[in-house]
Amino acid sequence: MKALMLKAYKQFSYEDVPEPEIGAEDVLIRVKACGICGSDVHGMDGSTGRRIPPIIMGHEASGVIERVGSSVSEWRVGDRVTFDSTIVMRPDFYSQKGLFNLSDYRKVLGVSCGEYRQHGAFAEFVAVPQSILYRLPDSLSFERAAMTEPVSVAFHAVNLMTNELNDSAIVVGCGMIGLFVVQALRIKGYGKIIAVDLDPSRLDTAIEFGADHAVKADAPDVVDQIHVLTHGRGADAAVEAVGITPTIDLAINGVRKGGKVALVGNLSPKIELPLQAVVTRQITLYGSCASAGEYPACLDMIANGRVRVDEMISAVVPLADAAIWFERLYKGEPGLKKVIVTP
Numbered sequence: 001m002k003a004l005m006l007k008a009y010k011q012f013s014y015e016d017v018p019e020p021e022i023g024a025e026d027v028l029i030r031v032k033a034c035g036i037c038g039s040d041v042h043g044m045d046g047s048t049g050r051r052i053p054p055i056i057m058g059h060e061a062s063g064v065i066e067r068v069g070s071s072v073s074e075w076r077v078g079d080r081v082t083f084d085s086t087i088v089m090r091p092d093f094y095s096q097k098g099l100f101n102l103s104d105y106r107k108v109l110g111v112s113c114g115e116y117r118q119h120g121a122f123a124e125f126v127a128v129p130q131s132i133l134y135r136l137p138d139s140l141s142f143e144r145a146a147m148t149e150p151v152s153v154a155f156h157a158v159n160l161m162t163n164e165l166n167d168s169a170i171v172v173g174c175g176m177i178g179l180f181v182v183q184a185l186r187i188k189g190y191g192k193i194i195a196v197d198l199d200p201s202r203l204d205t206a207i208e209f210g211a212d213h214a215v216k217a218d219a220p221d222v223v224d225q226i227h228v229l230t231h232g233r234g235a236d237a238a239v240e241a242v243g244i245t246p247t248i249d250l251a252i253n254g255v256r257k258g259g260k261v262a263l264v265g266n267l268s269p270k271i272e273l274p275l276q277a278v279v280t281r282q283i284t285l286y287g288s289c290a291s292a293g294e295y296p297a298c299l300d301m302i303a304n305g306r307v308r309v310d311e312m313i314s315a316v317v318p319l320a321d322a323a324i325w326f327e328r329l330y331k332g333e334p335g336l337k338k339v340i341v342t343p
Contacts, residue, residue, distance in 0.1 A: 002343065003123035004322050006053045009046040010330075012323035017056070020119070020127035024071040027130055029081065032142035034121040035060035036322070036339045037150070038176060040110065041329045042267065055112035058341070059085035061121035062136065062145035072130050082145045084132040084152075084295055085109050087118065101156075101290040108290075122322060124343045134295055137303040143316055143340045144302055147309040150338075151298040152291035154180035157264040158188055159294065160286040161237050166191035168230050171211065172251045173241035173265055174202040176312060176338060179209055181239045181264075183307050186210040190237075194229055196222065196250065201335060209308065217250065226254045234259060243267035249274055257281045264288040312338045319343040 003017045022028050037060055043051030051057060062082040068075055075081075088095045089105040100106065109128070110120025120126065136145050154177050163169075169190045171181050174197040185193050186209075194213045195206035203214035215225050227234055234256035240248050243265030251261050252274055261283060278285065291298075301307040314337045317325050325339045 001124040002319060003056050003119075004058075004319055004341075006044060006051060006055050006057060008053050010044055011053075012326065014320050014323065017123070019125055022067060022069050022127045023129075024069040025129050025131070026069045026127050027065050027072060027075055027081075027133065028067040029061075029063040029083070029121075029126050029128060030066045031061055031121045031124060031126055031343045032063040033061065033146040033316075034058040034341045034343075035146045035150070036326060036329060036341060041326065044326060044330065050111050050113045052112040052114075052117070055110070055117060056119040056121075056123050057110040058120035058122035058126075059109040059111075060146050060149040061109075061126065062142045062148075063121075063126075066125060069130070075130055075133060080136040080138075080142075081133045082136060082148050082295075082299065083128050083134065084291070085149050086290055087129060087132060099292055101292040122319065122341060122343075124319075134299055136299075140299075140303045143313060143342075144309055145299070146340055147312065147338070148295060148299050148302060149291075150176055151180050151302060151307055151309065152294040153177055153264065153288075155184045155294045155298055156291040157181060157239050157241075157262040157286075157288035158184040160262050160288055161260045163188060163190060163237060165189045167236035168192040168194070170194045170196060170226060170235045170238040170251060170254045171206065171241065172196045172217070172238060172247045172254070174199070174206045175241060177264060178202075178239070178241035179205055179312065180307070181241060182206050182209045182211050185239070187301070187306065192229065192235075194226055194235060194254075196226075196254075205311065208311070217247070222250060223253050230256070233257070236260070238262070239264060241265045243271075245271040252277055252283055252285075255283060258283075260284045260286065262286040262288050313340055314338060316340045316342060
């Protein structure tokens with residue numbers, strides 16, 4: 001089969017590779033669409049340590065079942081599906097509590113780190129266990145279905161924080177995940193939503209998606225602006241979707257005493273934490289990892305239009321050309337959002 005292989009950091013090869021083998025509990029999926037995730041773009045240069053070559057990346061995907069394992073009974077060849085990016089190799093303390101994203105035996109499609117290599121979906125075929133499959137509604141395209149994974153990441157971050165009706169919230173970082181967070185906050189009953197980013201076009205999109213106010217992240221009085229918009233106290237909650245010291249600091253200082261901050265961005269392995277501000281203002285911090293059970297609801301919300309994804313898809317391109325689009329995303333081409341690859 002054809003696949004896009006990361007042969008060395010920042011070096012791709014569109015090449016023939018063996019078709020994946022499937023076990024008794026697995027299915028072989030003919031990939032119809034796979035999104036280029038920001039984690040793939042950041043990982044291709046080695047900076048994250050989670051895309052060690054050689055690796056076939058890609059975990060935001062959908063397709064059609066091509067073949068089923070001998071113990072698969074609920075799925076048939078030809079079924080239209082999407083699938084979670086997290087594979088739990090065997091039950092443990094966390095998975096038995098529904099925390100599949102925290103399992104000690106968790107593998108992520110398209111990831112290669114020191115512990116494992118799990119080839120992903122930038123290929124004609126990918127093998128996955130039947131336990132992570134979700135059936136596509138007939139009305140949902142493969143391209144839109146491939147957006148379920150980033151939508152689920154956004155909803156997981158928001159779900160971690162308990163809220164009261166009409167609570168205020170800040171979204172720091174309005175990239176792909178941040179813009180879905182804006183929509184998730186609105187659906188979860190938040191009132192005033194304040195979007196913060198450096199890019200005016202992203203702020204415009206945040207307003208279109210439901211944010212009430214947009215604040216430039218590089219404004220010298222950005223925290224003061226947030227406080228003015230929130231009765232002088234600060235917001236009830238914040239979701240930080242970047243993962244660097246300045247934006248995390250902004251999120252912490254932008255919430256009120258007793259506020260909550262969900263950290264979903266992780267560009268930097270380590271950051272400086274304003275510890276005294278967290279302790280003396282009794283701020284609750286939540287680390288948010290992937291998703292855990294949000295897939296079915298997110299898939300349904302995309303299908304019925306409650307979550308808008310079409311505006312986030314900038315291009316649909318053939319797998320043979322994907323390396324070019326990786327480079328364009330890596331260089332930060334203005335206006336370029338999600339690129340969907342079709343094998």
